[in-house]
Amino acid sequence: MRAKAVAALALGLGVCGTASAATSADVVTLSIVATTDLHGNLMPRDGRGGLAAFGGYVRNLRAARADDGGAVVLVDSGDTFQGGIESDLSEGAVVVDAYAALGYAAAALGNHEFDFGAADGPGARERPDADPRGAIKALAAHAPFPFLAANLIDDATGRRVAWPNVHASTLITASGVKVGIVGIMTIEALRATLRANVQGLHVAPLAETVAAEAKALRARGAQVVVVAAHAGGACTELGAPHDLTSCDPDAEIFALAHRLPRGLVDVIAAGHTHQAVAQEVDGIAIVQAYALGRAFGRVDVEFDRRAGAVAQRLIFPPRDICVPHQGVDCDGRPVAGAVTTVLYESRGGGALYEGRALVPDPAIEAAMAPALARVHELQAAPLGVALDTPIPRVGVPDSPLGNLFADAQRERSGADVAINNNVRGGLRADLPAGPLTFGRLYDVFPFDNRLLTLTISGSELRAVLADEVRRNRRGALALSGVEARVACSADGELEVEVVRANGAPLGADERVTVAAIDSLVLGQAFAAVPSAAHAVSAGKPLMRQTVEDWLRARGGHLAASDLAHADRPRWRFAGDDLAACLPP
Numbered sequence: 001m002r003a004k005a006v007a008a009l010a011l012g013l014g015v016c017g018t019a020s021a022a023t024s025a026d027v028v029t030l031s032i033v034a035t036t037d038l039h040g041n042l043m044p045r046d047g048r049g050g051l052a053a054f055g056g057y058v059r060n061l062r063a064a065r066a067d068d069g070g071a072v073v074l075v076d077s078g079d080t081f082q083g084g085i086e087s088d089l090s091e092g093a094v095v096v097d098a099y100a101a102l103g104y105a106a107a108a109l110g111n112h113e114f115d116f117g118a119a120d121g122p123g124a125r126e127r128p129d130a131d132p133r134g135a136i137k138a139l140a141a142h143a144p145f146p147f148l149a150a151n152l153i154d155d156a157t158g159r160r161v162a163w164p165n166v167h168a169s170t171l172i173t174a175s176g177v178k179v180g181i182v183g184i185m186t187i188e189a190l191r192a193t194l195r196a197n198v199q200g201l202h203v204a205p206l207a208e209t210v211a212a213e214a215k216a217l218r219a220r221g222a223q224v225v226v227v228a229a230h231a232g233g234a235c236t237e238l239g240a241p242h243d244l245t246s247c248d249p250d251a252e253i254f255a256l257a258h259r260l261p262r263g264l265v266d267v268i269a270a271g272h273t274h275q276a277v278a279q280e281v282d283g284i285a286i287v288q289a290y291a292l293g294r295a296f297g298r299v300d301v302e303f304d305r306r307a308g309a310v311a312q313r314l315i316f317p318p319r320d321i322c323v324p325h326q327g328v329d330c331d332g333r334p335v336a337g338a339v340t341t342v343l344y345e346s347r348g349g350g351a352l353y354e355g356r357a358l359v360p361d362p363a364i365e366a367a368m369a370p371a372l373a374r375v376h377e378l379q380a381a382p383l384g385v386a387l388d389t390p391i392p393r394v395g396v397p398d399s400p401l402g403n404l405f406a407d408a409q410r411e412r413s414g415a416d417v418a419i420n421n422n423v424r425g426g427l428r429a430d431l432p433a434g435p436l437t438f439g440r441l442y443d444v445f446p447f448d449n450r451l452l453t454l455t456i457s458g459s460e461l462r463a464v465l466a467d468e469v470r471r472n473r474r475g476a477l478a479l480s481g482v483e484a485r486v487a488c489s490a491d492g493e494l495e496v497e498v499v500r501a502n503g504a505p506l507g508a509d510e511r512v513t514v515a516a517i518d519s520l521v522l523g524q525a526f527a528a529v530p531s532a533a534h535a536v537s538a539g540k541p542l543m544r545q546t547v548e549d550w551l552r553a554r555g556g557h558l559a560a561s562d563l564a565h566a567d568r569p570r571w572r573f574a575g576d577d578l579a580a581c582l583p584p
Helices: 002-013 051-068 085-089 093-102 134-142 206-219 252-259 341-346 362-379 400-413 438-444 458-470 530-534 543-554
Strands: 027-035 071-076 104-108 152-154 169-174 177-185 201-203 224-230 267-269 276-281 284-289 295-304 309-320 382-387 417-421 434-437 451-457 477-480 482-488 494-500 511-517 556-558 571-573
Touching (some): 027 051, 027 177, 027 224, 027 267, 051 093, 051 362, 071 093, 071 169, 071 224, 085 362, 085 438, 093 134, 093 362, 177 206, 206 224, 206 252, 252 267, 252 276, 276 295, 276 309, 284 309, 382 543, 400 451, 434 438, 451 530, 458 482, 458 511, 477 482
Parallel strands (some): 027 071, 382 556, 417 511
Antiparallel strands (some): 152 201, 284 295, 417 477, 482 494
């Protein structure tokens, strides 16, 4: 029966390697299950994903391997913790607790693992002088499985980072087979996270790192080598592993596979690009299963104990994680009556996995419960402000919520001017009417970006604001301390005048201090300000803490009309059509 099943899978899914004639207990199956880019998404959305639901799949697969004497090896390829509110507020602890219950063997570090910065104290607050990598170090120390980062180098030592429970690789034994796991991250990892948190680190080349570490694992007895890579690719046709015509040929993960000595690595669990792969490249099985916890990848490695070698590998397309919800089953079909476990047993399309009914694993929910309780308590903490009306992000021409943030930045920093990014990576939610809680504020701005101040000239400030208008980002920036008056001249030139709160125009050579979030100052918005590229954000206050402190100090009541005035807008546009002044 096992031989027939393997043959059927080989026809349907594709087989890498050489088929083995052995059908006895000498051949053991290792199911390598790969997840990536969870981004803290703990719960199902529209019936897809969720760690407890994923636990149902894992439990069924483990039972299948227990029946045939094999084993399951769970690996994660990074960007695991940052993104979901509950995970963010626990600094990833709730995900680690779930992964521990799921039985992960290892997790690679991704670029967003550094976004939490320093470890939070009470009230999710950070000290300015705290270790900017304290959160990820504390999370690694908390995990019962290793974090892997073979190519993350400390500039001070020239060696791999030496943090508790962060390693280049790990060697485990699964059903008597020694499995080596190497963890790496994309060469661009440290350019895709908060700069202040990764100063003094760099990323070593992937291929050389993997080759050296895999050879060392083989020397230690590894019979199967898996790479958990926070680097990825993209393919659109996932049913034929040897067909690469739908794949991005320039993808980083394929370049890695091409450069590795043949036979050194058996499986790569890829990530980072939020795309899918289920292909064989130069003798290596590569799987990648999208992002946000919606699916998982799988490779079954058939290991021949007699030969001491891999006989074959079966690559599975990404498997969607599905749970029935709100009267709809996994295929979107309506279900009469209450959704129960009977549904799993009676319907196809996700109802069964490995011949067993799929039921979310309650042990995973129980593992997450303590951290979630702490998060919910923190979210409910009052800030001492009552909102008489909702405070929206979007407004014409001003954003009331953006103005709130800008006013808080300017007043708490003592700057002359403040600029806040309202959209496109800025504010994420409106504030509803009612008592304002920490959780509501965190929903608006869950990031650990820092507030910078720098001194620039009036002409440089005008250039920053004019560039935003030219990029058709009207309403993207909120202002405090000044007004911007925008017009189109008779000869088609864009004119931006900056006026102080007292009505006096800001001179071209006047110097003003400007407070703004680090991502704005260090990004494209301040490209016209040469000094901005040298701004340092380490040790500066968190933007969210700045706004929280301003709200607590202000107290009382707030309404949208207190923050944006139709008769006194902070952005004034002369006429509705600026097309003649803007690039085509």
